[in-house]
Amino acid sequence: MGKIADLRQSDVAGRVTPPGGTDALFWGSLFHGLDRDGSFLQLQVRQMIVSAIEDGRLPLGARMPSSRDLAAVLKVSRNTIVIAYEQLVDQNFLVARERSGYFVAGLPRHIGATTHEPSPAVRDDDRWASRFALRPTAYRNIVKPLDWQAYPYPFIFGQFDPSLFPTNDWRESARAALSVPEINNWARDMIDGDDPALIEQLQLQVLPRRGIRARSDEIMITIGAQHALYLIAKLFIGPTTRIGVEEPGYPDARNIFGLLTPNVVPLRIDGEGLMPDADFESCALAYVTASHQCPTAVVMPLARRHALLQAARSCGVILIEDDYDGELIPEEGELPPLMSLDRGSNVLYVGSLSKALAPGLRLGYVVAPAPVIRELRALRRLMLRHPPLNNQRVAALFIGLGHYRSHLARVGDVLLERARILDGLLPRYLRHCTWSRGAGSTHYWLSCRPGTDTVKLAELARAEGVVIEPGDVFSMNESASRHCFRLGFSSIRTERIEAGIERLGKVIARVA
Known part of the structure; x- marks a missing residue:
C-alpha cells in the first residue's frame, strides 16, 4: 500500500482524501483487525477511526466513505456505521457537510516533533543500574504465561474461568x-x-x-x-x-x-x-x-x-x-x-x-x-x-x-466438582507423584520424584497445551522444591480437566 500520504488526492476545496474516498483496499487495511463476530461493532469502528485520526493516517480534511459504502467494504450493518459517524461528529472528530459527506475535523497540534526513530542499538542499562536504590527485578517471582487463556489446559492458580464470571x-x-x-x-x-x-x-x-x-x-x-x-x-x-x-x-x-x-x-x-x-x-x-x-x-x-x-x-x-x-x-x-x-x-x-x-x-x-x-x-x-x-x-x-452470596454458592459448587474429579484422576494419571490439598483449597501441591526439574517439566507441558506452576520459586533455596509444582483448577473448564491431566501424566512419565 505504501504510505497514506502517497495515496492522497485533492478535491476542489483543497482538502485531502484517500483515493476516491471509497477505495476498498485502503479502507480494508485501515480497519484491519475488526472483529465482526465480537460485540460492540460500532465501538470498534469508532475506536479505529479515532486512532487513525490521532496518528495521522486520516489527515485533516480527509473525506470518509459514505455509510453505505463503508458498511459494504467492512461487511457490517449500515446502521452500525451511521451510529459511529454521528457519535464522532458529536465528539468533533468528524464534521458532516450537507450533500458532501463526512470529513475529518481539526485537532489540536501536538507540541513538539513526533519521531518514530528506532531506539539506540546499545542500551544504557548499566548507567541506570548505578542510580537504582532497589532492584526488584533481581527477585524471583511466580511467572505465568500472559496468554494463558490461549492454552487448552491452564492448571494455574489465582486466575478465573470466564464462564463463571x-x-x-x-x-x-x-x-x-x-x-x-x-x-x-x-x-x-x-x-x-x-x-x-x-x-x-x-x-x-x-x-x-x-x-x-x-x-x-x-x-x-x-x-x-x-x-x-x-x-x-x-x-x-x-x-x-x-x-x-x-x-x-x-x-x-x-x-x-x-x-x-x-x-x-x-x-x-x-x-x-x-x-x-x-x-x-x-x-x-x-x-x-x-x-x-x-x-x-x-x-x-x-x-x-x-x-x-x-x-x-x-x-x-x-x-x-x-x-x-x-x-x-x-x-x-x-x-x-x-x-x-x-x-x-x-x-x-x-x-x-x-x-x-x-x-x-x-x-x-x-x-x-x-x-x-x-x-x-x-x-x-x-x-x-x-x-x-x-x-x-x-x-x-x-x-x-445479593449477587456476591449467590455467586460464591455457584462457584463453590463448580470448584468442588472439579476437586472431586481431580481426586479421582490424579491417582490414575499421575502415579509418579504425591500431592496434598486441604479442604476448601483451589489448588494441589504435587511432588515428583527427587531430581525432577519441574521448570523443564513445565516447558514440556506447555508444548502439549498444559500450563502448570513450577515449585522452585516458592522456596528461599530454590532447589528445595524444584521437584514440586502447583496445580490450580479455578481457571480450567471442567470438561477439559481429564484430557489435560492425561497429557500432563504422559509428560511426567517421560521426565520423572
Whole structure:
C-alpha cells in the first residue's frame, strides 16, 4: 500500500482524501483487525477511526466513505456505521457537510516533533543500574504465561474461568453505579477514605462469613491483597526488623519483605502448617497462610491455630494473616481464620474480593486494630490516596444486591466438582507423584520424584497445551522444591480437566 500520504488526492476545496474516498483496499487495511463476530461493532469502528485520526493516517480534511459504502467494504450493518459517524461528529472528530459527506475535523497540534526513530542499538542499562536504590527485578517471582487463556489446559492458580464470571449481575451493579446520585457519591475525592457503602457490606456480608466482626475504623480497602501486604510491610518493617515467612511460602510476600530488611527468616512448616518454634518466637512479625498454606494447601488444625496465637501473644509476634483462598469452596474441614480466634489484637488480616470474582478487579482489604488502620490510611494517601471509588461502589452494590452470596454458592459448587474429579484422576494419571490439598483449597501441591526439574517439566507441558506452576520459586533455596509444582483448577473448564491431566501424566512419565 505504501504510505497514506502517497495515496492522497485533492478535491476542489483543497482538502485531502484517500483515493476516491471509497477505495476498498485502503479502507480494508485501515480497519484491519475488526472483529465482526465480537460485540460492540460500532465501538470498534469508532475506536479505529479515532486512532487513525490521532496518528495521522486520516489527515485533516480527509473525506470518509459514505455509510453505505463503508458498511459494504467492512461487511457490517449500515446502521452500525451511521451510529459511529454521528457519535464522532458529536465528539468533533468528524464534521458532516450537507450533500458532501463526512470529513475529518481539526485537532489540536501536538507540541513538539513526533519521531518514530528506532531506539539506540546499545542500551544504557548499566548507567541506570548505578542510580537504582532497589532492584526488584533481581527477585524471583511466580511467572505465568500472559496468554494463558490461549492454552487448552491452564492448571494455574489465582486466575478465573470466564464462564463463571457473573456478567449480568456485575453489569446490573455497574449500571446502578452510573446513576446521577451514585456518580455524585463516588466522583469526589475521599482523601484517605473509602466508600462507606463497601465498608458496610464487608461488615454485613463478607467478614461474618469468616467469623470476623470489625468496626468501620478497623477496615481499609486496598488495590488487591498484595497492595495490602506492601502497605503493612512499609508500616512495620525497618532495616533490622526480623520477619518470618513460611518455607516454602508465597514468593511475592517474601520479596516485599526482602525489599525492606535483610532479616527475612524462613519458618518451618509441617503437615499442620506453620510451626510456633524458636525461630518463630524470635521474629517481630510473621507472615502466615493458615486457611490454606501457600503453596502446600495444608489446612492448619484448630489446636495449631491456638498454639500459634498463644506463642504470638507470649513473644510479641505480630501475625500477618493472608486469607487468600478462604471461602471459595464449601467443603467440610474449613476452619475459622486466626483473626476470628485472636483475643490479643496480634493479627493483621488481609482479604481479597478479587479471588472470588476476577483478579483484574484488584479489590482487597485489611482488617486490623483502629490505630493500625489509621496509620495505613495515612501511608496509602501518600501512595495513591484511595482505590478508585467507582469500582468500590460497583462492588458494594454487587454485594448489597445479593449477587456476591449467590455467586460464591455457584462457584463453590463448580470448584468442588472439579476437586472431586481431580481426586479421582490424579491417582490414575499421575502415579509418579504425591500431592496434598486441604479442604476448601483451589489448588494441589504435587511432588515428583527427587531430581525432577519441574521448570523443564513445565516447558514440556506447555508444548502439549498444559500450563502448570513450577515449585522452585516458592522456596528461599530454590532447589528445595524444584521437584514440586502447583496445580490450580479455578481457571480450567471442567470438561477439559481429564484430557489435560492425561497429557500432563504422559509428560511426567517421560521426565520423572
